[in-house]
Amino acid sequence: MTYVHENSELLTEVRGGVGFITLNRPKALNALSLGMVRSLSAVLLDWKDTAAIHAVAIRGSNKEGVFGGFCAGGDIRFFHAAALAGNPALEDFFTEEYALNHLIHTYPKPYIAFMDGIVMGGGMGISQGASHRLVTARTKMAMPETNIGLFPDVGGGYFLSRCPGRVGEWLALTGEVIGADQALAFGLADHVLDPANLATAWDALASQDWNQEDPLVNWVATYSVAESAHSTGAEGQIDQFFSRDTVSEILSALELDASGWAQATAATLRKRSPLMLHIVLEQVRRARSMTLADDLRMERGMVRHCFATQHLGRQGPSSETVEGIRALAVDKDHSPRWSPARIEDVTTEMVEGFFQSPWPAHAHPLRDLV
Structure with missing residues (x-):
């Protein structure tokens, strides 16, 4: 039937x-x-x-x-x-x-x-x-969300952080597209x-x-x-760069490396939302030690902050995510006005606000997930 x-x-x-x-x-x-x-x-x-x-x-x-x-x-x-x-x-x-x-x-x-x-x-x-x-x-x-000023949600922190080495950081930050062989290997x-x-x-x-x-x-x-054969080609390079402590350090190391892969990866990161790159690196690393339910609760708070970024006084058209979607899918000018505009200008305080839950634990919309 x-x-x-x-x-x-x-x-x-x-x-x-x-x-x-x-x-x-x-x-x-x-x-x-x-x-x-x-x-x-x-x-x-x-x-x-x-x-x-x-x-x-x-x-x-x-x-x-x-x-x-x-x-x-x-x-x-x-x-x-x-x-x-x-x-x-x-x-x-x-x-x-x-x-x-x-x-x-x-x-x-x-x-x-x-x-x-x-x-x-x-x-x-x-x-x-x-x-x-x-x-x-x-x-x-x-998981290409940094391209629209968002982060790899839907449990992305959980399943990307379980990839080998620092592959999760690489996929989450760059939004790189992979095929069947890499999907298997990762x-x-x-x-x-x-x-x-x-x-x-x-x-x-x-x-x-x-x-x-x-x-x-x-x-x-x-x-x-x-x-x-599960040869991904770049796995050693991925770990070499994406194990570093901060986005700025990852990018600096990539830009100092003359290889084509490193230069292309650095160029990709320069196009992404600087604010969301910092948030995503923190997300993946926090999620590595979380249960799926806890990761989804964290991401639910994060996505609320993406559209109503109260700690930065931004929401609606001034939010990073609405601006990213506008540039990619609505006006299609592919010229998002990211704020801050540079990776080096993102502060710890900007990032930390995304990890503060908008709800007390007993009122979280996903409180019943186990």
């Missing part, structure tokens, strides 16, 4: 003991709307307690059909409009999205994410907690599938014997392809 939940942007179907979910907003690269977050949460909670459903699979769609694109993140145009209008739905979005991320990480049944095509931002939030994270040769994975994916076999693998889930002890072992063996 096929049935559409609250909106046509999320298609759900149950076959052979499997709940199938298709993100169906291809013109927006399946960017998550509040309606999609709510529908996805409702479906997963329903299926969690439905004995006849043994596993969940999720995929994206593109303008030609299914697969080919997973999810480009949250709907940043909505963020921009809601922040300017003072729309309280902006607060609801992040609270409900982060609760959804936690639900996926703690889901008691297999959750199989077909991470084909673009998997960025909020798309990572609905896939990194999967029991089976499947990538392909078409996967383009990133612990952000589990198996590679051939794009040509995705539809067959998807359909085959409905014919698994869910009474077996580990019913997906043979399925994975059948459809995953041999991985390339």
Whole structure:
């Protein structure tokens, strides 16, 4: 049977003991709307307690059909409009999205994410907690939030800080896009599938014997392809630079290094929000010793500060995030007016304010996550 939940942007179907979910907003690269977050949460909670459903699979769609694109993140145009209008739905979005991320990480049944095509931002939030994270040769994975004056949220502090060495700092600060091999090497994916076999693998889930002890072992063996050698090329360089104490020290070391990689990385950092670079480095390093629930609570406070930066007297159009989204996605002039404009001008006090919770513990919107 096929049935559409609250909106046509999320298609759900149950076959052979499997709940199938298709993100169906291809013109927006399946960017998550509040309606999609709510529908996805409702479906997963329903299926969690439905004995006849043994596993969940999720995929994206593109303008030609299914697969080919997973999810480009949250709907940043909505963020921009809601922040300017003072729309309280902006607060609801992040609270409900982060609760959804936690639900996926703690889901008691297999959750199989077909991470084909673009998997960025909020798309990572609905896939990194999967029991089976499947990538392909078409996967383009990133947490590019510093490009819009935001930080890698949706649990990004938690899962990026668990990457080997200082890879988490590198991915979080630069927003670098990686493919399947690097995703595997960095612990952000589990198996590679051939794009040509995705539809067959998807359909085959409905014919698994869910009474077996580990019913997906043979399925994975059948459809995953041999991985390339896990040489990421730059891992030694990443640790060399991104283990330094501050963003200024990381950047200075990169700019003093004559290698093409270091120079390109330094140039990337110079384009990002200086304020958010400092905040992101602190985020990843704090999250390394946090539980997922505590990280999500921290990030929920941080994102409130991004749109209403009261300790700096900035909100709405003067906030770093609204300005970043304006430059990238609204006016598209790609000339954000970052404040401060230079990495060297960010102070400790500016950064620390982002880590002060706007709520007492008993009133935090994610207080019940464990």
